Amino acid sequence: MIERRRIKANIGAGLFVLCAMAAVIGAAVVALLTTAVGAADDGSPLFTSYIWKVTRFTLLQAFLSTLLSVAFAIPLARALARRQAFIGRSWLIRLLAVPIGLPPIVAALGLIEIWGRQGIFNSVLLAAGLEQPVSIYGLTGILLAHVFFNLPLSARLLLAQLERVPPEQWRNAAQIGLDPWTVFRLIEWPFIRSHLAPVCGLVFMLCVTSFTLVLLLGGGPGATTIEVAIYQALRFDFDPQRAVILALLQLGLTSLLLILLTWLGGAPEEGATIGHRVRRHPGKSPAAVAADFGLIGIAALFLVSPLVSIAVAGLLADFGRLLGEPIVWRAVTTSLLIAVVAALLSVSMAMTLVRARHAALPLAPRHGWARGFRAAAAAASSLVLLVPPIVLGAGWFVLLRGHVDVFAIAPLIVVAVNALMALPFVIRVLEPAHTTHMARTARLTASLGISGLNRLVLVDWPGLRRAFLLATAFAMALSLGDLGAIALFGSQDVVTLPYLLLQRMGSYRTNDAAGLALLLGLVCLVLMVIADRGRVSSGAQL
Amino acid sequence: MIGKTVDLNAVTLSRDDFEFSFDTHVAAGTIAAVIGPSGAGKSTLLDLIAGFETPREGRLFIGETDVTNDDPSDRPVTMVFQENNLFSHLDVATNICLGIRPRITADPADRARVAEALERVGLAGFESRMPGSLSGGERQRVAIARALVRRRPVLLLDEPFAALGPRLRRDMLLLVRELQVETGMTVLIVTHQPDEAAAIADSIVFLDKGRIVATGPSEGFFRRGDIEGLADYLGQGEK
Numbered sequence: 001m002i003e004r005r006r007i008k009a010n011i012g013a014g015l016f017v018l019c020a021m022a023a024v025i026g027a028a029v030v031a032l033l034t035t036a037v038g039a040a041d042d043g044s045p046l047f048t049s050y051i052w053k054v055t056r057f058t059l060l061q062a063f064l065s066t067l068l069s070v071a072f073a074i075p076l077a078r079a080l081a082r083r084q085a086f087i088g089r090s091w092l093i094r095l096l097a098v099p100i101g102l103p104p105i106v107a108a109l110g111l112i113e114i115w116g117r118q119g120i121f122n123s124v125l126l127a128a129g130l131e132q133p134v135s136i137y138g139l140t141g142i143l144l145a146h147v148f149f150n151l152p153l154s155a156r157l158l159l160a161q162l163e164r165v166p167p168e169q170w171r172n173a174a175q176i177g178l179d180p181w182t183v184f185r186l187i188e189w190p191f192i193r194s195h196l197a198p199v200c201g202l203v204f205m206l207c208v209t210s211f212t213l214v215l216l217l218g219g220g221p222g223a224t225t226i227e228v229a230i231y232q233a234l235r236f237d238f239d240p241q242r243a244v245i246l247a248l249l250q251l252g253l254t255s256l257l258l259i260l261l262t263w264l265g266g267a268p269e270e271g272a273t274i275g276h277r278v279r280r281h282p283g284k285s286p287a288a289v290a291a292d293f294g295l296i297g298i299a300a301l302f303l304v305s306p307l308v309s310i311a312v313a314g315l316l317a318d319f320g321r322l323l324g325e326p327i328v329w330r331a332v333t334t335s336l337l338i339a340v341v342a343a344l345l346s347v348s349m350a351m352t353l354v355r356a357r358h359a360a361l362p363l364a365p366r367h368g369w370a371r372g373f374r375a376a377a378a379a380a381s382s383l384v385l386l387v388p389p390i391v392l393g394a395g396w397f398v399l400l401r402g403h404v405d406v407f408a409i410a411p412l413i414v415v416a417v418n419a420l421m422a423l424p425f426v427i428r429v430l431e432p433a434h435t436t437h438m439a440r441t442a443r444l445t446a447s448l449g450i451s452g453l454n455r456l457v458l459v460d461w462p463g464l465r466r467a468f469l470l471a472t473a474f475a476m477a478l479s480l481g482d483l484g485a486i487a488l489f490g491s492q493d494v495v496t497l498p499y500l501l502l503q504r505m506g507s508y509r510t511n512d513a514a515g516l517a518l519l520l521g522l523v524c525l526v527l528m529v530i531a532d533r534g535r536v537s538s539g540a541q542l
Numbered sequence: 543m544i545g546k547t548v549d550l551n552a553v554t555l556s557r558d559d560f561e562f563s564f565d566t567h568v569a570a571g572t573i574a575a576v577i578g579p580s581g582a583g584k585s586t587l588l589d590l591i592a593g594f595e596t597p598r599e600g601r602l603f604i605g606e607t608d609v610t611n612d613d614p615s616d617r618p619v620t621m622v623f624q625e626n627n628l629f630s631h632l633d634v635a636t637n638i639c640l641g642i643r644p645r646i647t648a649d650p651a652d653r654a655r656v657a658e659a660l661e662r663v664g665l666a667g668f669e670s671r672m673p674g675s676l677s678g679g680e681r682q683r684v685a686i687a688r689a690l691v692r693r694r695p696v697l698l699l700d701e702p703f704a705a706l707g708p709r710l711r712r713d714m715l716l717l718v719r720e721l722q723v724e725t726g727m728t729v730l731i732v733t734h735q736p737d738e739a740a741a742i743a744d745s746i747v748f749l750d751k752g753r754i755v756a757t758g759p760s761e762g763f764f765r766r767g768d769i770e771g772l773a774d775y776l777g778q779g780e781k
């Protein structure tokens with residue numbers, strides 16, 4: 001009977017988390033909808049044309065970003081898959097994972113250092129005789145930044161796909177002497193093609209919901225996306241009506257994309273094959289070697305240069321003075337506090353949902369409600385993707401405005417938004433670990449009658465500790481680097497590191513910004529390295 | 543410790559659109575070998591007795607007690623699985639102690655019982671070893687040592703030696719036989735080696751397509767011509 005009580009308790013807890021999530025997201029959406037009803041008749045032509053322009057630009061930049069990222073990712077993935085043994089290959093593949101964990105605001109700063117008006121790229125061009133420096137702000141900058149983030153992501157996903165090709169096919173190809181183009185058509189393309197649509201869908205979704213990069217690198221109304229427009233409407237123009245319309249528009253857009261993404265086959269999974277060595281027999285002609293390594297070299301330079309410039313510029317910053325400022329310490333403390341609380345909240349929610357899903361598993365074949373519950377718990381984590389932080393924040397902003405001081409409860413909102421934002425990723429880490437753990441221990445613990453605290457200390461904590469720490473590190477890194485929620489709710493009283501960084505950039509204190517960026521980047525990188533280590537070694541253990 | 547009878551009275555269960563129905567009696571203090579083709583329901587039968595599956599209909603008795611709705615840990619049963627019998631992060635002694643009491647803290651008196659059980663299965667002095675450093679056969683011996691300290695009247699073995707070589711497998715079966723004689727417990731063992739099973743078992747339970755086709759003394763069981771599907775299973779179909 002204990003067993004049955006435990007199942008009921010687990011499912012009950014999962015239900016509670018689901019309801020809490022639905023309440024937080026639902027309240028925001030309802031607030032947006034009810035405010036919008038009052039604003040519906042305010043459809044002046046100027047207003048409509050602005051909305052139309054912003055929407056068009058959002059889609060255009062996402063389309064171009066996806067096209068560029070994936071178009072470059074395919075040859076890069078092919079070159080990396082072809083060249084299995086060169087010094088630094090494993091480092092390069094690890095480097096491809098860095099942008100995922102890098103706070104966008106830090107990356108943007110690094111990109112400006114390289115490609116900006118005073119950057120290295122323009123210095124070279126000017127020395128070569130160009131008269132006017134090329135500006136990074138506007139569509140160019142947005143595309144550059146989106147490619148910086150999504151090219152490595154797509155390359156990693158496609159590389160994983162290429163490494164799934166059975167080794168015999170490579171041997172056959174080498175034996176027959178197929179040229180690279182035929183190899184691409186006959187072997188690589190069929191393997192890539194099945195994943196191309198989901199990868200494109202994912203990148204497109206990420207670019208549509210990208211906020212920080214567009215905020216920093218976009219320029220004026222000509223290069224504004226819906227999310228940035230929401231922020232401007234709320235924080236600068238004090239026009240909640242416009243923000244609401246835009247937020248609903250974004251909600252519709254992400255819903256449509258999410259449906260499309262599901263239809264395309266869901267978000268692509270990265271196999272555990274990365275780093276696995278296959279014997280390839282690539283062309284040895286100087287031209288083939290030069291082409292492959294030329295491409296790999298350029299990609300590495302493109303990815304490394306902003307990182308190096310962040311490090312160099314950051315080290316040149318006056319850390320003595322910076323660390324002497326009380327506001328910096330306040331930002332560090334606030335950021336860490338918010339990150340820790342958000343991460344723990346996210347991991348607890350995820351763990352509750354995962355356990356509830358598992359508890360409902362044996363009931364699923366016989367009870368419809370158990371099947372429904374399992375599906376709802378699985379869908380809830382992806383539904384979070386539907387409501388980007390800015391939209392969720394905007395919803396709560398209009399809901400609370402006029403009732404309480406929205407800036408006073410900022411930490412609460414930011415924690416909630418960050419916890420929800422990290423949830424899909426945290427679940428993706430915890431669920432497989434939990435499934436394996438239960439497969440190994442569930443029957444044994446049940447037959448020995450180990451339960452309650454004994455079970456937690458003896459069995460569950462040792463078995464799940466690694467996945468738990470890994471998920472926490474990941475969620476903390478996401479929260480630390482987030483500028484979305486805090487951009488709406490930040491104030492002089494509540495300052496996080498990214499928010500302070502934004503302020504310093506806004507007031508042209510580039511030196512300070514570089515120092516803070518290095519600090520923030522390092523913390524996130526360390527957390528991501530911890531997370532990556534855990535992922536690799538826990539995979540190897542299985 | 544004295545063995546108990548195991549009785550399944552018209553027990554039915556459906557899993558993945560497949561119907562199982564079991565009805566059998568295993569005498570107290572005997573070894574029964576459970577054989578049959580893959581997917582016949584051998585593991586399901588043991589899972590039902592151990593409490594990892596709940597019947598849709600029918601009753602399950604161990605001794606005189608109806609255990610149909612009891613939790614696995616409340617049944618007078620120990621089950622040794624094919625793998626994952628040990629917690630890989632806990633040493634051998636702790637793993638065995640959990641059979642005596644499922645708590646974080648162990649009684650000093652338990653130490654002596656652990657040492658005794660380890661000696662009994664031929665692993666004296668293995669207390670502080672970690673499961674990862676043991677061979678497959680040694681890990682299963684530890685699992686059997688834990689079954690010994692649990693002192694439950696019924697021992698279920700679900701192909702526990704399938705991954706071992708012929709010599710080791712024979713040694714382990716002989717160990718099971720010895721321990722059974724010593725303790726008088728009732729043993730059900732699922733196996734894929736009918737001849738080996740016959741060597742140590744008192745009776746054979748033959749399953750096919752989700753039901754128990756025949757139960758009988760192991761002596762001469764495989765020469766019986768009246769059991770449907772048996773010749774096919776043994777590969778003697780076209781004689």
